[in-house]
Amino acid sequence: MAGRINPEDIAAVKERTAIDDVVREHVTLRPAGPGSLKGLCPFHDEKTPSFTIRPANGTFKCFGCGEGGDVIEFVMKVEHLTFTESVERLAARLGMELRREDGGPRGREEGLGRRSRLLEAHRAAQELYATCLLERPDARVARDFLRARGFDGEAARRFGVGFAPRGGEELTRHLRGLGFTEDELTIGGLSARGSRGLYDRFRGRLIWPIHDITGDTIGFGARRLFDEDPVQAKYLNTAETPIYKKSMVLYGLDAAKKAVARDRTAVVVEGYTDVMAAHLAGVEGAVATCGTAFGVDHIKVLRRILRDEAGLAPARVVFTFDGDAAGQAAAMKAFKDDQRWASQSFVAVAADGMDPCELRMAHGDAAVRSLVEDAVPMFEFAVRTTIARFDLATAEGRVQAMRAAAPIVADIRDNALRPEYVRTVAGWLGVEIDQLRDEVQRAARASRQGADHRGARSPGPTPPGSPPPGPGSPGSVDHPDAAVPEPSHAELAMAIPAPDLRDPVVNAEHQLLQALLQYPDLFDADVVDRIGVEAFAAPAHRAVFGGIRTVGIDTSRSLTAWTAAVVDAAPLAVRPLIAELAVASLPTRMDKLTGRPTRRYADALVARVEEVTLAREVAEAMSTLRRLASDPEADSVRVREASVHLQDLQRRQAALREEGA
Template sequence: MAGLIKREDIDAVRERAKIEDVVGEHVTLKSGGVGSLKGLCPFHDERTPSFNVRPQLGLWHCFGCGEGGDVIDFVQKINHLSFTEAVEYLAGRVGVQLRYEEGGTVKRGIEPGTRQRLLEANRLAEAWFQEQLATPAAQTGRDFLTGRGFDRHAAAHFGVGYAPEGWDNLARMLRSHGFTERELVESGLCGRGNSGRIYDRFRDRLIWPIHDVTGAPVGFGGRRLSDADKTVPKYLNTPETAIYHKGQVLYGLDLAKSDIARTHQIVVVEGYTDVMAAHLSGVTTAVATCGTAFGSDHVRIVRRLLGDAADPSAGVIAGNRARGGEIIFTFDGDAAGQKAALRAYGEDQHFAAQTFVAVEPRGLDPCDLRMEEGAQAIPRLLQRRVPLFEFVIRASLANLNLDTAEGRVQGLRSAAPVVAGIRDRALKREYTRRLAGWLGLPEAEAVGAVRACERRGNRPALPEEEAPMSQHPGLPPVTDPVEKLERRALEVIVQVPQVAARIGADDI
């Protein structure tokens, strides 16, 4: 939320949130002397307790790794949250309504009681969905899971459930726990028809709970089990609510966050079953977006988990990228996958981490790949990853005949904007050199095309946005006399190579 949280509200959160209770959910604390508790530090490996909590002071400190702070600092570090997010999380937990200052005015945030009610509704719904998966009515759902290689233990680990047929099964259960119709609608679990009747949003679907980074259920994703009504979407997610924003959550993040922070690697797949398949194959850093493309809010989450310290305004350097870890996207090799890669390319400029793409040549997603080749198939796929920049450049050349002069020139026009968009100067020089090699053109021509795109501020076009050759944004302006001469020289080289061959370097 925009604006700074009022200082007195932050102080109230810090005072009401008992540090021993918050820390105690992650660390087994024992008496460490008068006014002190101790345990094993959650931030580094140790066998002898060096992590101390002093409840009366509201502080914690580890004498082993040197980390320390108050309850807000602990929530920030353990859950990889920003300061504001940590305060908001604790405020909802202890019942403090936050106020935000913006432009000299004070705005009220979501009522803490409302947030807690919506979270509680989701918790009850999650448990209810999981119970329904064991009923006879859910046989089709269980068959779906079994057919994709997931047993009941896997379903339980990922919290998979089932929403039965019927208009208001879940609504009636939640009403029995005291939830109002307004709360049912605001939670996104139910909708309201034109007649005013409340109905369940999820019906006859397998259900995956979507948790925030703290592990709280904030939404759900459901897959249609029957193809009888093709007008019903195959996948359906919770709509935007006060606690669920699809651009700010990653499915599986609550399960993967510790390993992501430890290994400095994150694998981004496309679906819920892909996350399950990856984790069960030993790739426990896999997450998926929830019904939306990987965007800037996801970048913020990933950077924080990786400890990524890129400075997008200055441009990152190769050394920083090596220290920043790695992000691996799994895309299909078709046009949709190329478009997704171009979007990821745009976001890559905000990372210090190295970004890669892993593509299965036959178009199999990770879940299908595991079914066909076994548990080692997904790790092998990730081992064949290629740098994102290389993937995007090669994708722009994939449908061109580079054995012809026209194909090579068009390839230069298509790929130069991609190379020009690389902020890391060392990488830009290297990919300019590689582009020349892939096209079979002199390096100087690739350098000139890339520099022309830099001057014009060109960006790579998505597949459906590509312009005809004569109108492509990568072309230099014909009004520039120097570039006009260079173009004519290139035309001579391409069209009359025997003449160009007789011209020595000293004649140019």
């Protein structure tokens, strides 16, 4: 066993190591008064920086959580190392050889702690993989894979990309020859044990080294290349080891951290090749997760480097996602964590759904830079993704979309921005500003009262690809908690509510149906085609009028035969209503000579119902025009056509009102 590290060497390590250089590998620092630097604490989550260092005396202190100490204690805490491992790591930075108190000779294994040994094994593995990619004939498939994606040999060297030999034991033999033990190789995830002994963890795959924030290799990502590969997964990653925790690692962060700190912008992409493409295109702040979703720990890592602090100008975090449903679902998941940032979050999705690597191949470096520069706010993406599930051309769709979008608007952190977003989203939906403002206020109240109430009152964002909520569907306003099977025709009919005659519009519909059933000869034959079933607001009236339309106005039949035909054509549930309509007295004066209603009365009823229909069309046209007017990319011809169409409908509406009067 090796003895303790010589105390003089420990003192020399502390004296010669600049604590601010070590801390900057994890935290972005800024001046905080004479002789002090400040940043977000790496040991607890905070929005206002309370972590302070004094380079002159080599100490740190967080006035939020109380952590403090010297540079060795900082490395121990932030990288979860032992005291010995921390001293060895700092000594390696300095190129300093450590002495042991016993003064005796020490072998390679004795001179290094376990973490250092694992890091050294990974460094040696990376070198072997990189050499194999460039020199081995069987690595041609890997080289072709990279070339097909726009990466040459220089790009491969820059990112340390390699190739795992197909034999299955070459890396293990190489590392054993360098003195590493079986336990070190298996604990580090480089080799695995089988019935015949150790074998390589990665075989016949393209390899990306995964570095920690300081640049040490701590794991690998491996892409399948050969059809005969017994492991079917396209990507394999190093399993969790003492030096590799995937929830806290971002691929490319060691290369990106300077740009992230300088520009206060981080770009989160989805894969290794996307990171390579982004960096080569000039987007130097690009990083990616390693086989896991972007989560809370990743946010904490980036926040410290971005200086994501309250009181500073907001930093910028851009997420790039594929344009498919999975990419949209990932974006919505990222949106749920948006409250954890003080920064402004953005989403970048290429118009044709390409990822950064594909975009660079198809359109060049400038296209990748433009993708990031043109990213839309996360809030806007979340709202547009949510309302895209609804048919905004209908009043029902707009109301449902408004209720789904309202909780998103209500959750905007900046109270000063919320009214502006209300106006913006109202334009996207094509609804009145006051209407959306009321819904947002209801959503905010519901949020304060608890998640369960909010779920029943105002459904929030759901993953793309889900059907729009509607009556009887899971998550709808009518039935928020359970799925409802598709109703039969008879069940649907039984559910038709009685018309509310207190509503003037419904009352006018009622009178029109009475007149049609009792005096069909007062109406032109084409009136039933001209009006349309959708003109009736009451479901029961729509069902009755549907029966009338099916039969058509036929004055050649007797009134009894015609009414019977209408009864047969209508749903069972409204047949009693037809019987009532066919005999109830009309609320109008009858002609003294004929004892019948006047033609003028019949025409006024038709005009009233037509006016309601036209009013709905006017509302739809106004909604369309609002949505087009709020879209900067809308075709000017379409805007002009929508405006002309609205004016035509309004003229027809005015003429109908005069006729009805």
